Amino acid sequence: MIEGAMMTECPEEFRWLSGYEQLGEIYCVSFVRGLSPEEVLRRFGVDESTLEEVTFAELDERSAESMRDDAAGYIGAAKIGDWTVVVExxxxxxxxxxxxxxxxxxxxxxxxxxxxxxxxxxxxxxxDGEPVVLFDPMLPDERSGSDPDRFVMEMREAGLDPDHDIDVDDAHIDFPMERSFALASRVTGLPFSPEILELRFLGAEPLEN
Structure with a gap:
């Protein structure tokens, strides 16, 4: 019954995400180990003439103003310990x-x-350029990558049952994004918290493809 409870209850430390509207309907939050925000943005491919320090509110506003058809028009990065968090x-x-x-x-x-x-x-x-674990949080049993079972134990702890079959179990996974961040926290050792979004970000406009 413990697993069942985990499947229906929102992870407490990520409950704030459910009511946080600024991140919107489409976003990507990534954690990159051992690189500076400047290096991450350079590797992403940004117009370096647009680099500036911004708050998350400013980052979100600039992204809304410059939104592209198929990608973010403005991204930000901030250093946290050994990692850089990147928000698109x-x-x-x-x-x-x-x-x-x-x-x-x-x-x-x-x-x-x-x-x-x-x-x-x-x-x-x-x-190093290779997807090791890749899956839709609503379909955690359909994993791909070079080592799709790498985080099976951590997935169970986060409430993303690696054996959950939506057709057989006839049930959706509740709070998939909150559980995904709970899994990310277990992998990185960093909690994605409201305090992270209060940091100063290095922001820039991605180069046009």
């Missing part, structure tokens, strides 16, 4: 675009959580 408001690229995650993760590791209300949500763990 309205974006998704670090989680699923190999042209972005390959250079960003070169020689290091990336943990990425992406919400996309008009496509699929994504949890990704990428090492």
């Amino acid at each position: 408001p309205g974006g998704w690229q670090i989680a699923v675009d190999s042209e972005i995650y390959t250079p960003v993760s070169r020689g290091t590791e990336v943990v990425s959580v992406c919400r996309h209300d008009y496509a699929s949500d994504t949890f990704a763990y990428i090492v």
Whole structure:
């Protein structure tokens, strides 16, 4: 019954996400180990003439003003311990675009959580350009990557049952994004908290493809 409770109750430390509207219907939050915010943004591919220090509110506002058809028009990065957190408001690229995650993760590791209300949500763990664990949090049994079972124990702890079959179990996973961040926290050792969004970010406009 413990697993059942975990499937229906929101992880306490991420309950704040349910009422946080600024992140919106599409966003990607990624954690990159061992690189500075400047280096992460450079690898992502930004117009370096647009680099500036911003608050999260300013980051969100600039992204809304410059939103592109298929990606974020403005992104931000901030250093937290050994990691840099990257926020793509309205974006998704670090989680699923190999042209972005390959250079960003070169020689290091990336943990990425992406919400996309008009496509699929994504949890990704990428090492040196290679997806190691990749799945839709609503379908945690359908994992891909070079080592899809790497975080089976951590997934269960976060309430993302790695054996959950939506067709057989006839039940959706509640709070998939909150559980994805709970899993990311177990992998990185960092909680994604409201305090992170109070940091000063280094922001910039991505280069046009």
